[in-house]
Amino acid sequence: MSPVWYAAGAGVRRGWTELRQTFTTGQDVFGYVLWTVLLMVPLFLAGDDPLAGAGISTGAFMLPSMLGMTLAFTGVMTTAQLLATEREDGTLLRAKAVPHGMVGYLTGKIIMVSGTALVSMALPFALGVFMVDGVARQGGGALLTLVWVVPLGLLATLPMGAVIGSLVNSPRAVGLMMLPVMGLIVVSGIYFPLSELPGWLQTVGQVFPMYWLGLGLRAALLPAEAVAAEIGGSWRYLETVGVLGAWAVAGLLLAPAVLRRMARRESGAAMAERRQKAMQRVG
Known part of the structure; x- marks a missing residue:
């Protein structure tokens, strides 16, 4: 076995171990529960x-939309937060010091974040189907749609999260991105159909993956008549594949270069400087 493949295999094992640890760590379990509650509140109110x-309820429209939002949010923000945090605490520097260590590190993070995204979607979905009618009754066709929407959504969001995590100076900078993310949620048709917004806001919302992930999951989980609420009265499968695919390609082309640049610049002196600045902010 080549060293690269060995490192990738070690990364898979590491990622699976980190994912399992999230189910035994109180803070992580609380995060899963809190996110589920936050999604259930608007669903309950609707x-x-x-x-x-x-031909569906507002709650039925919102449930798959919020699952798409969860996938996009986890893929981008969680990946960025992990990279920024582990860059600051020296984990990345240690990975860089091991032959092909970055391959194993990144493989592990892909496994861990992907698993986190799926769990974060599964919990509210399991509760949501009992709270609203008309969701997840489409049989095999729904499963086939989920099989390509979810992996394509991860490909569209994980690399962009890696780019952001490599460019920001600290985990706090990632936290500041919550404000534009909240604005993006508003124009992505998560809580109400995008067709109800002005044309220019519809255009803005359709640029980003969050809308298309919501649309793809609605196509998979809602009855056929629900398409009347969508732009053009269509699930737009080809457009969904095209936009998510474009984000995936852009991210996969950009992320390796940005990560290599970040790894080259990583050193003990740089890490010590960041730690000193962090201590000064705390003090």
Whole structure:
């Protein structure tokens, strides 16, 4: 076995171990529960209020949309936060010092974040289907759609999270990105159909993966008549593949170069300087 493949295999084992640890760490378990509660509150408030012209309730529309938001949020923000944090605490520097260590490190993070995203989607989905009617009753067709939407969504978001985590100076900078992310949620058709917004906001929302992940999951989990609430009255499968695929390609082309640049600049002196600045902020 080549050294690169060995490092990748070690990364898979490391990622799986880190994922399992999230189920035994109180803080991580609390995070899963809190996120589920935060998603269930608007779903509960919406209840069975009908969505005009769509033949479904507002809650039924929101559930798959929020699952798509979860996938996008976890893929980008969690990846960025982990990279920024482990860059500051020296984990990345230690990985760099081992032959092909960055390959194993990044493989592990892909496994860990992907698993986190799936769990973060599964918990609210398991509760949500009991709270609203008309979701996940499409049989095999729904499963086939999920099989390509979810992996493509991870490919579209994980690399961009790695780019952001490599460019920011500290984990706190990642936290500041929550404000534009909240704005993006508003224009991504998560809590109400994007077709209700002005045309220029519809255009903005359709640039980013969050809208298309929500659309893909609605196509998989909602009945056929719900398509009336979508732009153009269509699930737009080809457009979903095209936009998510474009983000995936852009991220996969950009992320390796940014990560290599970040790894080259990483040193003990740089890490000590960041730690000193962090201590000064705390003091």
